[in-house]
Amino acid sequence: xxxxxxxxxxxxxxxxxxxxxxxxxxxxxxxxxxxxxxxxxxxxxxxxxxxxxxxxxxxxxxxxxxxxxxxxxxxxxxxxxxxxxxxxxxxxxxxxxxxxxxxxxxxxxxxxxxxxxxxxxxxxxxxxxxxxxxxxxxxxxxxxxxxxxxxxxxxxxxxxxxxxxxxxxxxxxxxxxxxxx
Numbered sequence: 001x002x003x004x005x006x007x008x009x010x011x012x013x014x015x016x017x018x019x020x021x022x023x024x025x026x027x028x029x030x031x032x033x034x035x036x037x038x039x040x041x042x043x044x045x046x047x048x049x050x051x052x053x054x055x056x057x058x059x060x061x062x063x064x065x066x067x068x069x070x071x072x073x074x075x076x077x078x079x080x081x082x083x084x085x086x087x088x089x090x091x092x093x094x095x096x097x098x099x100x101x102x103x104x105x106x107x108x109x110x111x112x113x114x115x116x117x118x119x120x121x122x123x124x125x126x127x128x129x130x131x132x133x134x135x136x137x138x139x140x141x142x143x144x145x146x147x148x149x150x151x152x153x154x155x156x157x158x159x160x161x162x163x164x165x166x167x168x169x170x171x172x173x174x175x176x177x178x179x180x181x
Contacts, residue, residue, distance in 0.1 A: 060119015078127030
């Protein structure tokens, strides 16, 4: 598996070796030893999640201020534009974002470490999104930053307004958000 640090070096893109022929394909989607080596520390995952969303659904930008979750994300069906925003106040990349297209076709995965807000928008007719987390979901600690916060300036590859949940419509600006030290 190839691991590449992105413009925010704590965020890592994983590209598996895929073995395919006329029957289909095989690839190792996760290897704990290789993953830990790539990010430079041991990580344990405690929860797997699976969501399905329609085209132009945007989920995020979410994080947990306590019980922070690192996330290893991928797409099993369809295509999304996936984003990580640094919400660690002491970080030199605070308020900056990186994004990658993840799809069933390219089989890429993105490591979004603790201390980052995360979101994605569906580019295909629908997408099935899978992710592992390093801590359990705790709704009382969940926070949401506005997907279109001008101070962050994410360049979402969509036309028009995305479909948002009530929670995501209520997202606040990064300048007003509770962030990590």
